[in-house]
Amino acid sequence: MAASVAMPISAPVLASDYAEVQRQSLYVPVRDGTPLAVNLYRPAQAGKPVDGRMPVIFVFTPYRARYRDKDGKVQEVALDDKMALRSLIRAGYVVAVADIRGKGASFGHRRGFQDRTEAMDGHDLVEWLARQPFSTGKVGMMGCSYLGGTTFHTASTVPPSLKAVFVGSSDLDKYAFVRRGGITAQFNTRPDEPLSDDLASLPVDDDAAGVKLKAAVAQHANNTPMAALWYGMPTRDSVSRYTGNAFWEEVGIYNYLAPIRKAGIGTYFWSNWHDEPTAQSILSAANMPGSKFLAGPGSHCVPPPGFDFTGEVVRYFDHYLKGADNGIEKAPRATYWLEGLNGSGGYVRSNRLPGEGARPMRWYLDGGRSQTARSVNDGTLRTSVGKAGADPFTVRYDLPSADYFAFWAQPMDDKGLSYTSAPLAAPTRLVGYPVVNLRVKADKPDANVFVYLDQVAADGKAEVVAFGRLALSHRKTGTAPYKTMGLPYHPGKAADVAPLPVGQAADLAIDLTPVSRIVPAGARLRVTITGADPRQRNLKDIQQTPAPVITVERGAGAPSWIELPVSD
Structure with a gap:
């Protein structure tokens, strides 16, 4: 305890x-x-x-x-x-x-x-x-x-x-x-x-x-x-x-x-x-x-x-x-x-490190939308699997400028897909690493995927509390040469890196940066998915033209979810 x-x-x-x-x-x-x-x-x-x-x-x-x-x-x-x-x-x-x-x-x-x-x-x-x-x-x-x-x-x-x-x-x-x-x-x-x-x-x-x-x-x-x-x-x-x-x-x-x-x-x-x-x-x-x-x-x-x-x-x-x-x-x-x-x-x-002993609480992505439709049709997070669906978005490179030493990410909900929970009924104590599983496909053999977990206050003010990233080509997981506390490990060796065939879906396992907070009752949780981040210093060199279209599959048969580390 x-x-x-x-x-x-x-x-x-x-x-x-x-x-x-x-x-x-x-x-x-x-x-x-x-x-x-x-x-x-x-x-x-x-x-x-x-x-x-x-x-x-x-x-x-x-x-x-x-x-x-x-x-x-x-x-x-x-x-x-x-x-x-x-x-x-x-x-x-x-x-x-x-x-x-x-x-x-x-x-x-x-x-x-x-x-x-x-x-x-x-x-x-x-x-x-x-x-x-x-x-x-x-x-x-x-x-x-x-x-x-x-x-x-x-x-x-x-x-x-x-x-x-x-x-x-x-x-x-x-x-x-x-x-x-x-x-x-x-x-x-x-x-x-x-x-x-x-x-x-x-x-x-x-x-x-x-x-x-x-x-x-x-x-x-x-x-x-x-x-x-x-x-x-x-x-x-x-x-x-x-x-x-x-x-x-x-x-x-x-x-x-x-x-x-x-x-x-x-x-x-x-x-x-x-x-x-x-x-x-x-x-x-x-x-x-x-x-x-x-x-x-x-x-x-x-x-x-x-x-x-x-x-x-x-x-x-x-x-x-x-x-x-x-x-x-x-x-x-x-x-x-x-x-x-x-x-x-x-x-x-x-006597426990953050994350040790946490129990996973899974929230599923449901009812998504394209980033071109800014309306109440934004996706939702729910604790049960919803109907099957697919949410495409085009990677956006018109990102806000970042401080030269921007050690932390800023909300990106208007640059990709977002899925937001209902207001929490009770305070929730999160200590450890959130982990995201996404079923995705793309119209190009490789693309980058960024995931952000936001806490959204009752007045709408949002802050990024965790984030992670993974290239489609680096999706393969393996056994680490050290203790990972149960987190997914991506070997990243040449033999492990492979393009994702266009139109073929694959599961991405992405661990986010650790959190330590009590999310108050009335606040909402939001998962945002983009294909670029303003903190990438070489973004102009690596951006693709035309921009990739990435599709997130969700719901029955192809669940995409986030697991949050709930601590007593």
């Missing part, structure tokens, strides 16, 4: 309170001799580093550890408390922030995105930090988004001195994330930053004139372009022309979980409900027994509001790196925001 609790929001009580910081930066060569820029932040008193040894928190970033922004102000990752790093220094930790190879002030070039070279670089820096005279020999790592990935991948190399990781908004299966359902969308497809961004990095201490910095950044010109890397590998077993191997498998962290488990490295996974990687963060926790999970109500890498995030981070590392008997290992496994709890929202603590 899950329990609702009032979570503390005050600042944590720290065992120590070191208000001063002493910084040092230098180049540290890794195993192949490439010098990486490392910035060290030590607790200080009276202008001098505190004597004695302390555990180290390591952050490995592609976004520059220290740099001047456009206004000339120095920005330093370690002194920003968004990820609790400044509080960790105050609590008696040394914080180290290093630029990955090919970025910031580090030398070398980036072969791939979170590849094994980068992972081993992280390994080498962890062990270097553990050997320093200021270190107890115990190291933790944390980060969010790309930094969560460098944390997770470094852990997969099991450095002996790495004791615990706090992984934010990262993925378990990069192919299933970046090319979900065979379709690229928002994440990881933006153009690379110009070299001038890296030149804005501050040189390390012994490079005041920036000579080494300029030499390092010159090597970055050989970096593999990230968007082109992902776009160039349409199937899970595609061989990249940039890396010369099946790169999706190299960066699939699920391939390296066993060593992390065997080493006993503590794992904590964090994301937020309005953030697409949350689907992967829950699966990561499900595949790492004993791990903790946290989800807040916000967007990408935003510290969960109304929750003592800093205190949680400090307590976590105090336990694993300082041996503190603070009870965090005995606390419930999952802490997550439940929208609508007590009328507005609140945190729940449970």
Whole structure:
């Protein structure tokens, strides 16, 4: 059973309170001799580093550890408390922030995105930090988004001195994330930053004139372009022309979980409900027994509001790196925001991950319409199978513009088919992954299908609460190499991908992003189906002319439905 609790929001009580910081930066060569820029932040008193040894928190970033922004102000990752790093220094930790190879002030070039070279670089820096005279020999790592990935991948190399990781908004299966359902969308497809961004990095201490910095950044010109890397590998077993191997498998962290488990490295996974990687963060926790999970109500890498995030981070590392008997290992496994709890929202603590123990409630698509007929003839959702029918729609590419970093989808009910329930008679608690099954056919051998689950308030205001996508050619399901919590898995290998013969119907199994909310009485649920999404950065390149006509079959003999995860 899950329990609702009032979570503390005050600042944590720290065992120590070191208000001063002493910084040092230098180049540290890794195993192949490439010098990486490392910035060290030590607790200080009276202008001098505190004597004695302390555990180290390591952050490995592609976004520059220290740099001047456009206004000339120095920005330093370690002194920003968004990820609790400044509080960790105050609590008696040394914080180290290093630029990955090919970025910031580090030398070398980036072969791939979170590849094994980068992972081993992280390994080498962890062990270097553990050997320093200021270190107890115990190291933790944390980060969010790309930094969560460098944390997770470094852990997969099991450095002996790495004791615990706090992984934010990262993925378990990069192919299933970046090319979900065979379709690229928002994440990881933006153009690379110009070299001038890296030149804005501050040189390390012994490079005041920036000579080494300029030499390092010159090597970055050989970096593999990230968007082109992902776009160039349409199937899970595609061989990249940039890396010369099946790169999706190299960066699939699920391939390296066993060593992390065997080493006993503590794992904590964090994301937020309005953030697409949350689907992967829950699966990561499900595949790492004993791990903790946290989800807040916000967007990408935003510290969960109304929750003592800093205190949680400090307590976590105090336990694993300082041996503190603070009870965090005995606390419930999952802490997550439940929208609508007590009328507005609140945190729940449970020994079950979101989705575990949920019972499926099936709603069937019925009485659809074409998107050209905006009237009361919109389709409906009902709890029993209706009469047989078919609803065609033409894919629309005249979509609203999306923010460049649009981490969440917006309602699309006027761009395809929509099916709406009657107002709910009672509040319904949904926690976990909705799953959609659609019987479809098309007038072209391949097309993309996007599905959105909306909550529609009594006043008509709608919000997207979950979404998913699948290309017709990637419809085949199979057995995953990791735990999927019962969700459909699409292998996506070349042998699994096949066109759908024109006019032939097939079933699509699509898992949507997870939800955690109490849908109030009087609200309605709506399923929308389209053939394109404004967050596809390459939409102009892949759109078909004429646009595909997709038909959704429903009712007796060909039911199409959505299963919602109902939680007690």
